[in-house]
Amino acid sequence: MNEIREIALKKALLMILRPLVRILLRNGVVFSVFSELVKKVYVDVAFDEHGESGKKQTLSRVAALTGLTRKETKRLHDLKQPLNNVTGNKYNRASRVISGWLNDAEFSDAPLHPSILSVEGDRGSFAALVKRYSGDIPTKAMLDVLNAAGNVVISERGVMLVQHAFVPQADEIAKLSILGADTAELISTLNHNLVCDADQLWFQRKVSNSLIQAKDLPLFQAYAAEHSQALLEQFNLWLGEQEIPEGEDESDCHYVSLGIYYYQNKLGNQDDEVK
Structure with missing residues (x-):
């Protein structure tokens, strides 16, 4: 070197x-x-x-x-x-349940418009959704996970999906699992782009501006969150449409992901740079 x-x-x-x-x-x-x-x-x-x-x-x-x-x-x-990856599996399965709720016609009125589901039932219920998309996690356990994360509201009408992204609020262990998984994926993408040919680059970009006033930061945070979530839901819908049917050979399947993040720092603050 x-x-x-x-x-x-x-x-x-x-x-x-x-x-x-x-x-x-x-x-x-x-x-x-x-x-x-x-x-x-x-x-x-x-x-x-x-x-x-x-x-x-x-x-x-x-x-x-x-x-x-x-x-x-x-x-x-x-x-x-x-350590094993039990927490990471729970996070992935919760995300898959939400994805199925948004994209599977049995559990949504239209793509990205989830239905209100009864808790129990053989078809079109939250129990059926969990059975299809979460593996062996019990219905109540998944309901507790999504409820604690603020994803669902439970009422007499049934279970309503109110937050389309699974972001654990109080589960510090789940947050640390996300830290490992998402950071590893970003660094792995950067590593791929360092060594691959020019026509094999994976997409990795960001937008930034160092002249935004403090009063405008909440506006951009809200704007970025709204539009990023909408974009991710469109990607999720596309991926769901390409997913192979249950029971088919998965030997040629690949895992893919695409992430968006927000960051801010005061101009002139070099805290995260080498001093």
Whole structure:
């Protein structure tokens, strides 16, 4: 790596780490824990993605790639992942339930116009919706998840979907799961664009302006939220129309996502940049 490229990469890394370290310190994650996780990922990625073509990856080669000792490399390679992804699965399934509610004709009056559903019933009910789109999560458990997130209103008429995006309000564990999943996807997209050919780039853009007055920030927040949600719902509708029918072969299926985020900072505040 040449010197200019190395400096640019280190600067980018420091910018990524600052907001991450804020989260870690706020949640009591000390450096030794973070360091152990980083070393584990170094070893896993070296084993999974940096072997010589046609040859089995070796401890010695991984140790050389990562700068760790051979003994440490073996220990980390044998170390199991610290946590499963139960919370992440719950988040994904809640999103799938909402998507089905918006797009499936059995549960909507028209695309993006969800019906008011009775809680129980074999067809056209919330129970039927959950059974179809959430896997093995019980009806009441999913109803509690969506209710806690502010997605639904429950009345004598039934269950009404009032918020089309699943954003956990009080579930800190779910929020941390989203932190991992969404940040990983963004960085993976950036990594793809760093190494791919020009005609293989994935879409990754943002719009920004540093001359917006404080009084106008709430206006743009509301404008951005409204139009971004509408755009995402259109993408969701398109994806739902392309989804293979239940029971068909999924061996050639791919996961895709597209995210939009809002950020603001006071002009001249270099808090998230390298000082």
